[in-house]
Amino acid sequence: MAADVGQLLGAPVIAPDGSEIVVSLSTSQGAYLFRRPLKSNHMIRMEGTQSASLPFWSPDSHHIGFFADGQLKRTPAFGGSFVILCDVVEPRGGCWNGDTILFAPNLRGIFRIDATGGTAVPVTVLDAGAGENSHRFPVFLPDGNRFLYFSRSSSLETRGIYLESLDHRQHRRRVLVADGQFALGAVPDSDQHFLITQQAGKLVAQGFDCNNGKAFGAEHILLDHAGQVSASDTGALALRADAQVRSTLVWRDREGRHLGILGKPDDYWQATISPDGRFVAIVRHDALTGIFRAWTASLANGQMEVLSDADHVDSVVWTHDGKMLYYRDFVQRKLFRRSVDPRGPEEFVQSIAGGNICGLSPDGLTVIVERSKDGIHSVIEWSAISPLQWHLIDSNGFVGSTGLSPDGRSLAFGSNSSGRMEVYLASFPSMKNLRRVSVDGGSCPRWRQDSEELFYIAEDQSLMCLDFSASERNRGMRPKPLFRTALANPTRSPLYDVASDGSRFLLLERDSSISGGDVELLLNWPSILSD
Template structure:
């Protein structure tokens, strides 16, 4: 009847329609289509009941007609009045409307009334039960969406690639070429956005998409318009953002910094967290605001994927609580914290967002979620319970030899969690770490024999470095200790590994002098981090550079008088040089961002990386240090880890060894509708 407000009189009309069909065998209005029926309801009176069934008592026909009046005011005020009229043989409306005027034998009325009344009462009860009963659980449905970029299937990007709108109606994904696409779940095609970047995330109202494009944190409206810049971030190292209800964005600007926050309209960023260096934490990543914005979930990492923890910042007390090992935390409206393990298992645990504490044990919900080398899981969850994820394993890394023209030759393909390749002094062997048979260990590749051998067996080893004579390899491991320590072993595998230092704090990469003198090591302690270690047979190490910033990846000049290193003191990573052993002076070598310095063997060039480009800067060291011109050496898809120098140069041929990212084969996104129902069932079953 096209009523604006649904009242008890609307219910009376519905009951009258049901009763009319019970009495006559047909609805009050019929038509060939829904439109025809609606038109008849609005413009025509229903045929009198007695016109079809003459045996219907007059009061029943009149009550039915009154229930079907087009104006609500002309109907019964309630179902009780309707039922009373059906029980009353003398009922007759003051305005007949469509009431029947055909007389029926009086003796038929009393015998029919009880049955009709019982039917109406039953119908009323069924209607009330239908209105009050809880909706049945929505069915969980799974299906794949094959994404495409143009006519060919696209491969989802190698970093954080998925985000879903809060209402679950559409999602954004990033292809391997960096293009952003928007896809509605009820559409067959994706729509390209005028933006390139990675790590997308939605505003709470779904009106904006935040993302990083390599130099800035930006936002773009999914329905059109140009990108708008919000804040500066470090190269391609942005590690996630979350948009609060009040318009504040919390984000991780790079892989070695605490979390920052900035207004979504742009402006200065302020620091939200502090790296817990006493715990060995080197970065905070993948943040998410909790409801009410009293807290932030995030990922605290201590140097490798398997040393990451889900943590929560309580802004009311400015304190951090470490919850559980894992990555990519999300809080759900169901009252659960979900996160992912390094091997791709999605887990959930009851979580109290007010106390910011787990209130129950975690339960495994899903296996085979893709976990990236950027230490995030490819999972996106909407408020309505729609889940998206990529399955499989992240693409590995190829150990590649690259000449000065940028021409590459893969010598070891598809290595898992590989890092820090280093040529032996004679160039015949390459040491690197990789997780080939369990946790990461030091492996050796003999270029002449083309054979592989394993050097360490401690587990979770990082950053191998050759001694100048090529007879020993130094490395960092957490074996047998709660902290990371510097060890060494003979390069031919003979003898037992030897711990170099007995110190508190985590010891990471080391730079050894070519001709004796001072070595530099990055040590993370409660007082800060920086390259700092004079390696001598006796004596204690002393600090070289200790600041509130992140100094890392030291590289010594061949004469041992200078050291290049990476620092974020300017707000982004740049390469600097200081004198050794006393850190007198400070010169900036890179411009526009730079990481992972490497000093050439002739001492006249410092190499460094920015994103996928290798640069060379000319320097002079006598009579004083000076920075010369910069040039591009080559561009290749470098492994995007910058806590240490992740490439090396052959002292004989000038070739470079790099770890290049291999593109995974993820071309489909798994969609699970009403996933919260499955979550509730699984949690209740435990």
């Protein structure tokens, strides 16, 4: 049908009446919702759905709910203006009964809101003591009151699909162990239902009694690969294979030539080289548990080992001597540090609210963070580590990433305040001499260790270079393309780093051993159950 690489765009969802499918796909103009009637091969782009993700249908198949621009929206399926229902930061799925919509913000419980809008209220609560860190992907049962959802947890004893109800008469209980997003499928012309889940990399169906809310019977393997799935009441099933779970840490020179690989493919979210060139600090994610830990890799022998005791690390940054790492646990909201060689204990530094740690001053006394204001716009703030007293740098847009020059004099950051993502540069901390330095789009700035070169990723994914040496300043400092990258997921940052002398780069690239991202369609999946 179509190919796409965005994991968080959501499952391709089939209308309850089985007439058509809607899916969020990436285009050169950004993500959009596309409709495809099942009797046609033509994809129809839905205008007014730019940046849309995680669509879901109304029960009458006449409207579509989706998330875009930090908001929950609804739109007529066959054309018309969208309606904003409420703000939602980092959504993780939604569903719709007659007059109620359930939706899941990341790292929180399930919320409900009237289908016409209003005030959103929570209907489930995380059990942090049991290791739960996110309720997501709600699915209504046919009675429109009870619903299922996936509880992500650091413990296998609590992870799985749970049953609850809007009126809270249904006592919460786990009905099945599963590995993530799932669907409730019906056998046409019967009252039989099956839970269609991801189990050990396969797509599996197991009987589910909607009356007593219990799974039963044998598991049936539908497909030997898994992904994000939806099903209709007509026996149709759609699947988007997970193509972007893994990335590879690849070394390349300034011409883009392949120099080698660090470690094995995994779900990496950040890699940063120590200033002394001895180690790489990595943020590594376990999608099943939601755990993010900081790791280090020795460049002498390639050995990787866990660095952080904290298990929800969202950013790591080196001290300028390369001896210590600072990192934040976004659940505990605490800043930690740890010496790397020799390995020291994990030290609590300071309680710190939301925001990615993106820089330390050369003396290690000042920290810079990026914070989201509303899920759409961001700000940059800096403070002495102790005591904290934040100073605001308003980027007036979404911040792609921020990079403090190693000499501590200049701050580079990405912002879409002009209508597209560009890289800006200003003196730090005064923020004087603010100017745009990218041409035709840019994000994710990174510095050479002597602060003489600044690199960034252009809109076409080329790695660009700005030379700040005296000779180049006299020539106007035009950015120069080095090579075209193949970064794993352009929505994450930083996705690469540069060696201290600027001679080579470490990039988080798409894992070429994984094919997929295709949207597959099974028109009569119950027929497989008899095999």
